Amino acid sequence: DAGVTQSPTHLIKTRGQQVTLRCSPKSGHDTVSWYQQALGQGPQFIFQYYEEEERQRGNFPDRFSGHQFPNYSSELNVNALLLGDSALYLCASSLESRSAYEQYFGPGTRLTVT
């Protein structure tokens, strides 16, 4: 049973650059959520994708955008990177038909902005 996968594992970018992070959901799952986790904090919800549309969004600026593909995989794009964007970016997948919304996380992408 394939779990959630994310790429790349680590990334170092310069302030002002753009970055794309990728996620493949757990086998059988159709919903992907993205979270940002700063050191010592709980994950913060960025947005969620279902049926290739952004369904819900947290308090993140428009510099953060995403996409979901027909195979349910997803991308997170961040433009005009700031030093404060340095964090662990987590992708979580779930199954829409399960109203409990249990979400399973991938290993994360560690983004460092210098």
Place this chain on the structure above:
Amino acid sequence: QKEVEQNSGPLSVPEGAIASLNCTYSDRVSQSFFWYRQYSGKSPELIMSIYSNGDKEDGRFTAQLNKASQYVSLLIRDSQPSDSATYLCAVNSFYNQGGKLIFGQGTELSVKP
């Protein structure tokens, strides 16, 4: 007031003892409650989910939910050094569709041999 609050810790317990982790939430219409375990440098791992008032047991873990008091807890019996990690409480209010999880800041647990 934070939406989800946890004891800041760190919580230190001896091996074999019961570890008790607590969480309170502010949104009364919250429906689903989760506990995640996160080892240092790793991603969160779902260990318990609970939806109804009362207790739910899974092995050495027991989750307790009291919606009237807006309180959820996690008990770990016979604590082992391998249980040393940060435990995250997460709450979902999917009444507005979607599955946004709101997390507490986490409680660091240290189990001493």
